[in-house]
Amino acid sequence: MTGVAAVSATGAVPVSDADPFSAAFFENPHPIHDELREAGPVVRLSRYGVLAVARHEQVHAVLNDWRTFSSARGAGLADFAKEKPWRLPSLVLETDPPLHDRTRRVLDRVLSPAAIRRLRTEFARAADALIEELLERGSFDAIPDLAEAYPLSVFPDAVGMPRENRRYLLPYGNMVFNSFGPRNAFFEEAVKDAEPVIAWVQAQSQRAALAPEGFGAAIHAAADAGELTPEEAPLVVRSVLTAGVDTTVSGLGAALYCLARFPEQFARLRADPSLARAAFEEAVRYESPVQTFFRTTTRDTEIAGVPVGEGEKVLMFLGAANRDPRRWERPEEYDIGRANAGHVGFGSGIHGCVGQVLARLEGEVVLGALARKAAGIEITGPARRRYNNTLRGLASLPVRLHRAA
């Protein structure tokens, strides 16, 4: 069992020996989240020698102070000032202004609400078709057959990728999201057969691999306009390929798992399919598909009055913040009518998810199709959790889909 020393003898920072990168934690993080929030506004995790924040107020504050809480030394446990990054650092995730702002500006435009709006008709058609097919089958596994199948059916086309080996996006995401944690067994397993997948992603990021319409070509066009160098463009495409699929797979899986476990919420959604967007958003708050990111302090500072030195890694528990009872009423209830603005499931501040408009579109059209066509989602077998150092989600969710009368 883990224990939190309420106040250590040496200072004001409580110490916890909890391991947030372990199978037991992935199975049920909530008791430890509660413990860490209760221990204080900032806690030291003795196993990893890092500080951690789990309350909404402090997670939000750290996310919104990039000058003090830098991303340039890595958004994972590894401190790029002390160890070689696992891969070439991301030009957007693992940077601070001004470099961050230059690449982010391009992504903001490529993934803007106006750009995503043009995809709506096709994304909705694909969601309707997939839900129809699954209603015909009746019984299926909601993770591979829906949560993975849907993003893989629409996202690579939106990027402009060729058809071959699109499924490589899943093991690639799995590697990168594991790489933000410690070099544990989950990481080692994920990178075991990495070479062909990494080579494939690199090849797909090149201009020649990308169809002329699509996010990929739009990023390369930004290099023509002088906004990026020709060497930077493939790395910015890589960010889209890294962060664009595995995250939405976890988000869709979370929404399906919520709607299956809370049938009264599914009934509400059926009664008013315009709640599809809200149902997806609430699933992002409730399950927090991206559980954690790190920052590194650039100077001596304080968190809620507690002194913090320069060069400290700070782990932000987004999932704990999204269920902080200081911030949310009945945080452990999945409630599609809740006012959930302010959740940090997509982050906050300058690094806030640049693909969130796209993610919400995917969530909305899939849940909208279910709301109009299905009477309910019945769980028919054990839900099996997927273990990943950053992403929270399922590996398997056997279900039966009942067609609406």
Ligand code: OVM
């Ligand atoms: C990137 C990147 C990778 C993973 C996640 C992410 C959630 C960004 O390569 O830029 O944001």
